[in-house]
Amino acid sequence: MRRTAPARAAALLAALTLGLAACAESESGGGGGGGGAADESGPIKIGAVLDITGAGASLGVPERQALELLASQLQEEGGIDGREVELIIEDNQSTEDGAAKAINKLVNEDEVDLVLGASRTGPSLAMRPVAESNQIPMISLAANQAIVDGSEWVFKTAQNDRVVIERMIDYMADQGHTTIGLARDASGFGEGVQEMFDEIGAAEGISVVAAEKFAPDATDFTAQMVNLRNAAADINVIWGIPPAAGLAQQAYVQLGIAAPVMQSHGIGNQVFLDTAGDSAEGLVAPLGRLVVADQLPEDDPQADVINEFVEAYTAEYDQGPSTFAGHAYDGWQLAIDALREVGTDKQAVRDHLEGLEDVVGISGTFTMSPDDHSGLTKEALVLVTVENGAWKLLPDQGTGG
Structure with a gap:
């Protein structure tokens, strides 16, 4: 998929139909529910619902760019x-x-044939009933396991919060921590996180002793961080997305909290680093391999796929892709693979997605099943820190590595 840089803008404008404002033309070639034969002539239509403006813009904008490039x-x-x-x-x-x-x-x-999105959990959960009732394949780019639990028609590419927490608990156990202070996003992205930490941590004697919430668009985190400081847990977790997660990190350091801090997988972009600034130094987070692509060993099974995408994205946009661009890459590639293999019959596309095995992507290696529409394990994540304002692969990946 490598391409050189010239004249992509013109090709892109000619190739894509974008519904960002009021544009859209309607030429048949999709539509209808899961039953009945699909029309295998005319254009194939893929819809995408992204958080391009608002609190999730730091996720949705790079996702849009990745999809435009791939299309x-x-x-x-x-x-x-x-x-x-x-x-x-x-x-x-x-x-x-x-x-x-x-x-x-x-x-x-x-009348699209398949839907990608949304960028975040809450909007993805709002989309799920429409996908299920219309029997149309949907591939979310968001994290919370609730997006796909019990679903027939909905799949996802971001690592589940469960596997993220498994990776974090492994690290905490290796470090000898037993108590957690948690400050979490109050939206769908943070729902169930405290309970999951307690459930997964129980085997290691690890539990949450203090929990705080913040709005996705919050700018003042003093109250939450003071409460975490007073709780005096062994380790604290900030679970959010930029810019809020970066501002919370600033407040954490400014208040002089001595305990180590972990962030979630929701911070994998430059916006977080820019917002958090020096306060990010030394934190630990479980992230996909994309953010440390240049530090991966040559025999890493994802290295070739990741490096090819990084090269193409950087040539197009003059900046490297974020974790979230990688989620969009995976959603697009899973969709295109299914459409190539089985055409636009929606039931056949759904069945193909559910049967995927060992598909190497940006976010990990996907193996779907009727019981798992995410298809990733904790091995899809690596432990990363921040050193001199840049992502750095931790030398010791611990028992979960």
């Missing part, structure tokens, strides 16, 4: 079996209501 590459290659692939992107403005409206538009007006 342009596919168009240059001739589409799928000679059929044009149209990408229709909707901005949910980081709201659940916006996500529900956007997927309804894509399914009922644009």
Whole structure:
């Protein structure tokens, strides 16, 4: 998938149909529920619902860029079996209501064959009932396990919060910590996290002794951090996304809290580093391999896929991709693989996704099943710290590495 830099903007404008504002033309070629034969002529339509503005913009913008790049590459290659692939992107403005409206538009007006998104858990959960009731494959780019629990038609590419917490508990146990102070995002991304830490940590004698919440768009974290300081846990966890997670990190350091701090997998972009600044130095987080691509051993099974994507994305946008761009890459590639293999019959696409085995992506190696529509284990994550303002792979990956 490597490509050189010239003239991509013109190709992109010619190739894509974007629904970011009011654009969209309607040419049949998709639509309908999971039953019945699909029309295997005309364009293939893929819809995407992303958090391009609002609290989730630091996730949705790089996801949009990744999808635009990949769609342009596919168009240059001739589409799928000679059929044009149209990408229709909707901005949910980081709201659940916006996500529900956007997927309804894509399914009922644009008649897409498959939906990607949303960027975050809450909007993805708002989209799920529409995907299920219309029997249309949906691949979320968000984290919370609730997005896919018990689902028939919904899959996801970001590592589940459960496997993230498994990796964090492994690290805490290695370090001898037994008590956790938790400050978490009050949105869907943070729902159930405290209970999961207690459940998974029980075998290691690790539990949460203090828990605080903050809004995804919060800017003042003094109260939460004072409470964590007073709780005096062995280790503290900030569970959020930028910019809030970066501002919380600043407050943590400014208040002089001595206990070590971990962040979640929600911080894997430059926005976090820029927001947190020097306060990020020394923190530990479980992240996908993309953010430390240049530090991976040559025999890492994901290295080739990651490096190819980094090269193409950097050539296009003059900056490296974030973790979230990687989630979009995986969603696109899983979708395109299914459409190439089985066409646009929605039931066949769903069944193909559910049967994926050992598919190497950016976020990890995917193996789906009827009971697991995420397909990633804790091995999809590496422990990362921040050193001199940059991501650094921890030399000692511990028992979970």
